[in-house]
Amino acid sequence: MKNFKPQAWMLPQPVLIIGTYNADGTPNAMNAAWGAQWDYHEIAISLGSHATTDNLNRCGEFTVAFATKDTLVAADYVGVESGRKQPDKIARTGWKSVKAENVNAPVFECFPMTLECRIKEKIHESETGFYLVAEIVNIVCDEKYLASDGKPDVEKMELITFDPIHNGYIVLGSRVGNAFHDGLALKK
Numbered sequence: 001m002k003n004f005k006p007q008a009w010m011l012p013q014p015v016l017i018i019g020t021y022n023a024d025g026t027p028n029a030m031n032a033a034w035g036a037q038w039d040y041h042e043i044a045i046s047l048g049s050h051a052t053t054d055n056l057n058r059c060g061e062f063t064v065a066f067a068t069k070d071t072l073v074a075a076d077y078v079g080v081e082s083g084r085k086q087p088d089k090i091a092r093t094g095w096k097s098v099k100a101e102n103v104n105a106p107v108f109e110c111f112p113m114t115l116e117c118r119i120k121e122k123i124h125e126s127e128t129g130f131y132l133v134a135e136i137v138n139i140v141c142d143e144k145y146l147a148s149d150g151k152p153d154v155e156k157m158e159l160i161t162f163d164p165i166h167n168g169y170i171v172l173g174s175r176v177g178n179a180f181h182d183g184l185a186l187k188k
Contacts, residue, residue: 008034012161015067015169016045017075019097019106019114020055022083027090027097027106028055031067031079033162041136042120048129051083056132060119061103065111069158069171074110076169102138112145112157 013033022028030052035045043064047053056062067075074093083089097106103116116138123131147153160169
């Protein structure tokens with residue numbers, strides 16, 4: 001075994017696209033990797049100081065989409081380009097959006113699944129950012145990504161994860177087992 005100093009290597013890290021509206025009503029997005037399920041109907045995201053956090057401070061509603069193999073280039077772009085410096089950031093991605101049905105935020109149509117969220121709590125808020133806990137208000141899924149049971153099919157989506165060790169993106173693979181079932185074989 002080789003030891004490494006503590007780093008942000010919690011794996012896998014989702015590639016989250018946070019959608020908000022700027023003060024002038026134009027859509028904005030940023031790429032965030034440090035997010036996870038917080039509770040059954042809640043998520044948590046660590047955010048620095050960005051145009052997105054300015055928008056969240058003004059309006060506590062937003063969307064979270066999951067980046068895919070097909071959206072990788074533009075998803076990376078909204079992470080490396082500042083909305084404070086590039087006001088037409090979304091136009092450069094080519095993304096089209098519609099207003100979310102349940103929150104005041106954009107849903108970018110190129111993503112297979114999007115969470116509509118509302119801020120529940122900000123933790124350790126400072127000039128450098130905050131930890132955000134948000135309620136999931138609704139989930140929108142493009143019908144072409146539904147399984148035969150009518151629920152989202154994660155394998156069809158080709159979601160990507162962030163590799164913080166080598167600064168890359170990796171496509172999630174195929175199903176290898178059944179949760180809450182396969183381990184039962186050891187209970188005998």
